[in-house]
Amino acid sequence: MAIASFTGNANPYGGGDPYADYRTADFPFTQYANLAARELGAGVIAANDEFFAQRENLLISEAAHFDPEDFGHKGKVMDGWETRRRRGVSATRPWPTPEDHDWALVRLGAPGVIRGIVVDTAHFRGNMPQAVSVEATNWEGALAPTPEELQGDAVKWTTIVPRTPVGGHAANGFEVTAEQRFTHLRVNQHPDGGIARLRVYGEVLPDPKWLAALGSFDVVALENGGSVQDASNRFYSPPTNTINPGRSRKMDDGWETARRRDNGNDWIRYQLVADSEIRAVEIDTAYLKGNSAGWASLSVKTGEEGEWTEFLPRTRLQPDTNHRFVLDTPAVGTHVRIDIFPDGGFSRLRLYGSLTEAGAAALTARHQELGG
Numbered sequence: 001m002a003i004a005s006f007t008g009n010a011n012p013y014g015g016g017d018p019y020a021d022y023r024t025a026d027f028p029f030t031q032y033a034n035l036a037a038r039e040l041g042a043g044v045i046a047a048n049d050e051f052f053a054q055r056e057n058l059l060i061s062e063a064a065h066f067d068p069e070d071f072g073h074k075g076k077v078m079d080g081w082e083t084r085r086r087r088g089v090s091a092t093r094p095w096p097t098p099e100d101h102d103w104a105l106v107r108l109g110a111p112g113v114i115r116g117i118v119v120d121t122a123h124f125r126g127n128m129p130q131a132v133s134v135e136a137t138n139w140e141g142a143l144a145p146t147p148e149e150l151q152g153d154a155v156k157w158t159t160i161v162p163r164t165p166v167g168g169h170a171a172n173g174f175e176v177t178a179e180q181r182f183t184h185l186r187v188n189q190h191p192d193g194g195i196a197r198l199r200v201y202g203e204v205l206p207d208p209k210w211l212a213a214l215g216s217f218d219v220v221a222l223e224n225g226g227s228v229q230d231a232s233n234r235f236y237s238p239p240t241n242t243i244n245p246g247r248s249r250k251m252d253d254g255w256e257t258a259r260r261r262d263n264g265n266d267w268i269r270y271q272l273v274a275d276s277e278i279r280a281v282e283i284d285t286a287y288l289k290g291n292s293a294g295w296a297s298l299s300v301k302t303g304e305e306g307e308w309t310e311f312l313p314r315t316r317l318q319p320d321t322n323h324r325f326v327l328d329t330p331a332v333g334t335h336v337r338i339d340i341f342p343d344g345g346f347s348r349l350r351l352y353g354s355l356t357e358a359g360a361a362a363l364t365a366r367h368q369e370l371g372g
Contacts, residue, residue, distance in 0.1 A: 053077070101191055125169045220272055231255070254287065256288065291344050292320070297339045336351060
């Protein structure tokens, strides 16, 4: 699938809806989790310049806001990361050199394999960078690195997005093909300018030693390497919300489907971190009060071609309630499906257990293969 690309300025804001002329496209990688989500613990740990707008804005989960009347002591207040205009060295050479650029260091919330990146320049219409590039590294130290350590000569950076022209007021998407595990990014804008949001889509690859030390943990949690494979409906909110860290904070922080007008039911299919033994379950309907699922059941299978086996029969759910179930017999497999009846939603699914011997071996092999 070809990815649409945008270059050059967008038209100056002319009033009305600031997103009316926003340029975007469908990207083939957005079904993956955002590894740079603040909810996962991501952060922008350093930048060489943030004169006009703070670097931390890059990872805000909401779309960038624009207020045409909002000016501060340094100029227009922008909801993004914006650096000052670069200058040359003299009156005879007033222009920045081709090598001049600004940078920001980003710690991913969960280490993983990156499948695609979106550099969003929403509302930066004539003040976006001319081009961007992105480098990535896998930090192997026991402690979180300082910005100075990340910029040391011993750190190996891999270019995952080469220097590429971008457009203003646009979602600039880049597919990433590097089959490696990464923990940090260096986002470069050439030579200067502003970026509203950064999204880093990929697959979480946890540290097997950490999971082994935990013993029992949530084997479907996004931060532990679980993922959503598919869902019957994504009308109101994405199913990935159900495996996000922490408790839901509001209604749209869970999964809610459109109202069914047939005799079917809705469902989500998950892939666990690896082959696992599940011993306890939580299904939370927090903040879903008049629209929670009426009933739910859970099934497990091993491998893509395995047969589904029900391990939690169809059970009544209450609105705005956390439901806990201890299984009489552990459920073992690599995939889990939740069916809700007839529709509605829930906020979180937790599957507590541990990796089987085969699951632990498979995860360790993949971790080593991808540079962990």
